[in-house]
Amino acid sequence: MRKVYVAGGACTKYIGKFHPDFVWKRHPDFGKRENPDLQDYVRDAAIEALVDTHTTAAQVDKAFVGNFAGELFDNQGHLGASLAAADPDLAGKPIARLEGACASGGLAFAAGIDAIRAGADVVLVVGAEVQTTVSARDGANFLARAADYKRQRPIDEFTFPALFARRAKALTERTEATMEDFARASVKAYANAGRNPLAHMHAHKMTLEQASTVSDSNPTFLNNEELKPFLRVSDCSQVSDGGTALVLCSADGVARLGRKLADCSEVLACEVSTAALSADPSPLALDNSASAAKRAYAKAGVTAKEMQVAEVHDCFTVTEILMYEALGFADTGRGATLLREGATAIDGAIPVNTGGGLVGFGHPVGATGVKQVLELHRQFHSMCGDYQVGGDPTLGIAANMGGDDRTAVVTILRSAS
Amino acid sequence: MRKVYVAGGACTKYIGKFHPDFVWKRHPDFGKRENPDLQDYVRDAAIEALVDTHTTAAQVDKAFVGNFAGELFDNQGHLGASLAAADPDLAGKPIARLEGACASGGLAFAAGIDAIRAGADVVLVVGAEVQTTVSARDGANFLARAADYKRQRPIDEFTFPALFARRAKALTERTEATMEDFARASVKAYANAGRNPLAHMHAHKMTLEQASTVSDSNPTFLNNEELKPFLRVSDCSQVSDGGTALVLCSADGVARLGRKLADCSEVLACEVSTAALSADPSPLALDNSASAAKRAYAKAGVTAKEMQVAEVHDCFTVTEILMYEALGFADTGRGATLLREGATAIDGAIPVNTGGGLVGFGHPVGATGVKQVLELHRQFHSMCGDYQVGGDPTLGIAANMGGDDRTAVVTILRSAS
Numbered sequence: 001m002r003k004v005y006v007a008g009g010a011c012t013k014y015i016g017k018f019h020p021d022f023v024w025k026r027h028p029d030f031g032k033r034e035n036p037d038l039q040d041y042v043r044d045a046a047i048e049a050l051v052d053t054h055t056t057a058a059q060v061d062k063a064f065v066g067n068f069a070g071e072l073f074d075n076q077g078h079l080g081a082s083l084a085a086a087d088p089d090l091a092g093k094p095i096a097r098l099e100g101a102c103a104s105g106g107l108a109f110a111a112g113i114d115a116i117r118a119g120a121d122v123v124l125v126v127g128a129e130v131q132t133t134v135s136a137r138d139g140a141n142f143l144a145r146a147a148d149y150k151r152q153r154p155i156d157e158f159t160f161p162a163l164f165a166r167r168a169k170a171l172t173e174r175t176e177a178t179m180e181d182f183a184r185a186s187v188k189a190y191a192n193a194g195r196n197p198l199a200h201m202h203a204h205k206m207t208l209e210q211a212s213t214v215s216d217s218n219p220t221f222l223n224n225e226e227l228k229p230f231l232r233v234s235d236c237s238q239v240s241d242g243g244t245a246l247v248l249c250s251a252d253g254v255a256r257l258g259r260k261l262a263d264c265s266e267v268l269a270c271e272v273s274t275a276a277l278s279a280d281p282s283p284l285a286l287d288n289s290a291s292a293a294k295r296a297y298a299k300a301g302v303t304a305k306e307m308q309v310a311e312v313h314d315c316f317t318v319t320e321i322l323m324y325e326a327l328g329f330a331d332t333g334r335g336a337t338l339l340r341e342g343a344t345a346i347d348g349a350i351p352v353n354t355g356g357g358l359v360g361f362g363h364p365v366g367a368t369g370v371k372q373v374l375e376l377h378r379q380f381h382s383m384c385g386d387y388q389v390g391g392d393p394t395l396g397i398a399a400n401m402g403g404d405d406r407t408a409v410v411t412i413l414r415s416a417s
Numbered sequence: 418m419r420k421v422y423v424a425g426g427a428c429t430k431y432i433g434k435f436h437p438d439f440v441w442k443r444h445p446d447f448g449k450r451e452n453p454d455l456q457d458y459v460r461d462a463a464i465e466a467l468v469d470t471h472t473t474a475a476q477v478d479k480a481f482v483g484n485f486a487g488e489l490f491d492n493q494g495h496l497g498a499s500l501a502a503a504d505p506d507l508a509g510k511p512i513a514r515l516e517g518a519c520a521s522g523g524l525a526f527a528a529g530i531d532a533i534r535a536g537a538d539v540v541l542v543v544g545a546e547v548q549t550t551v552s553a554r555d556g557a558n559f560l561a562r563a564a565d566y567k568r569q570r571p572i573d574e575f576t577f578p579a580l581f582a583r584r585a586k587a588l589t590e591r592t593e594a595t596m597e598d599f600a601r602a603s604v605k606a607y608a609n610a611g612r613n614p615l616a617h618m619h620a621h622k623m624t625l626e627q628a629s630t631v632s633d634s635n636p637t638f639l640n641n642e643e644l645k646p647f648l649r650v651s652d653c654s655q656v657s658d659g660g661t662a663l664v665l666c667s668a669d670g671v672a673r674l675g676r677k678l679a680d681c682s683e684v685l686a687c688e689v690s691t692a693a694l695s696a697d698p699s700p701l702a703l704d705n706s707a708s709a710a711k712r713a714y715a716k717a718g719v720t721a722k723e724m725q726v727a728e729v730h731d732c733f734t735v736t737e738i739l740m741y742e743a744l745g746f747a748d749t750g751r752g753a754t755l756l757r758e759g760a761t762a763i764d765g766a767i768p769v770n771t772g773g774g775l776v777g778f779g780h781p782v783g784a785t786g787v788k789q790v791l792e793l794h795r796q797f798h799s800m801c802g803d804y805q806v807g808g809d810p811t812l813g814i815a816a817n818m819g820g821d822d823r824t825a826v827v828t829i830l831r832s833a834s
Contacts, residue, residue, distance in 0.1 A: 085693035094689030118534030272511030276502035
């Protein structure tokens, strides 16, 4: 099996509502300029990743784009051909778009790994999404295409928030987790984002009191009265626009680019597990993600205890706590305690979502799985500035999830230095 | 490089307007049953392909789904998780959905090849699309997401028909091709479909007079007056629902399934070429498809003259003629002559689209690239019934195309017997 390396990558700012760069009706640039569109993010992330890794477009053997719903949010599909437009030398390359709901980026990364194992030496992986073009209500309907639409759309106008409120309700009723614990996850996310200049919520503060209290600025919003109390706006990931890209290489590819292995990260495992869209998972666990993680640990020959940094899919705060358990950082039902004890803070034993995660950094859907891997790579190579983890981490894990734990992509990465 | 084999596959009926199974307001079953939805086609094609190849779901290592626009036509994305629901033993497998406009199926097939070269032994590739849920007008808008939407959508309400009418106009003005030649392509497609019980247009007749004449039953329909005369309904591929699936194997996989190599087909080459969405190609050639074909011939070590059967992407009749040239069956500007001489008929020197192609068999977008490969495999193994080519063909080529020649997937297949 050929080894696969992350040579580097790049990430655009993630922006949307509350971000100072985001143009909306009260922005001074309103009417003067438009926000970047999906094709802009595909191009910008790709070009920046090539620059970051000193790669010319001609050196790329294959490329993949992760995107969930460009056809809906920006009337644009066929993003492989969009990426081919990013540089004249990308034209003619084999490029494909991958979709697996919020795991679209993870699937693009996994396709890149297959391509290298199949013989390619240099692979460009781009993830991008634009979501701010429609109202939150319309966006929630678009995102519901990641669920079993006919069956699950009637649950609530905000389908996915309701599916995860169901989990939050179950956890508070049947484990030690409380709504305050979910608020703690939010506070950590915003605090980390405050150290990350690329984060959507970089300039936005969140105190434990704010996140714990239902208020005009932090309302509950579900229509389903039974589920409504279990999800506040502060528990949700952001509706963001953005793009992230990685350059993956074989050992020969690293040499072709004139890079040093010491500046790269090695993919020890990348396991994809897909659960049936027609099935309702237990609300108390992310069993499909746990299954992917178990396989990834086995393939990499490492254990959860050895992880030094992690990126997990916190589409909602409850998801982060369940991810701690799925990845083996905490026993079943004990995820909230791990968070409460501070173990997952930047200076904790296993820092999680150091750049702010989906709640703080933002969640341009197709970009997220790509960004998670880039974040681990950056932590290994001391590139995280104000949110750099101490102790020179060299081993980490990323868990990207699509739908209600229906597609899981778990990656274990090690510094090649 | 590991060898990749097609072990077999299956195809649902392709149905839509004019097909007797298709439920619409004048159908006797109207109000009693609904047409199958996208998830039905994904499941049915997958299960039938497993049955055809005596493969259990547990034996599948990885799977891929090709689909263009499920989010739009059927409110359903995340089709990897949909496929995982097709059989309890598919749950937990790595599955991803690939999109590249009308080449989505070809890209899913290409991903399957990478997966086998990367180490998988048994890979399931499914292509499916449902398009009959909306009006032709709304459908044309959905399909325009395969173009550079902001720039090209204003061309015509029927964006893609207009883009290919532009090619038909250029050909009739600057080469020997005539509107009657395009009609001949249509007549061939319907005639072949008449021999194919799975074809959308199986029961529909088309004479040269009907296809050549603009009439109430064969109108022109573009709004753009300059382009309007160059495209009739008979020149268009069908708006179809359907699914097709293949089982791909390594040599070890063929043995694992207890299959004989002699019943399989070997993939000699599968080349993907992606052109920039922002560029306008020459109307007189499919340069991107030609580039993919050139690379495929070189990798396979064969020439155009050796091809015994072909499947080409005839989204419109003019595309078929241009494909003859792109694949090297005819010199530049001479594709129409090849057709006129009957060389591409079932009993011709190089039979093309023997089951009816996109115009006759139908064009459930994401299924098409998968179906093309299955058709070659079936021709090699004498499985084509009334449209079986004589002379026991053993070598063929398939060309699947997305957008206006923006993504091309060219596959060269040889009987392994």
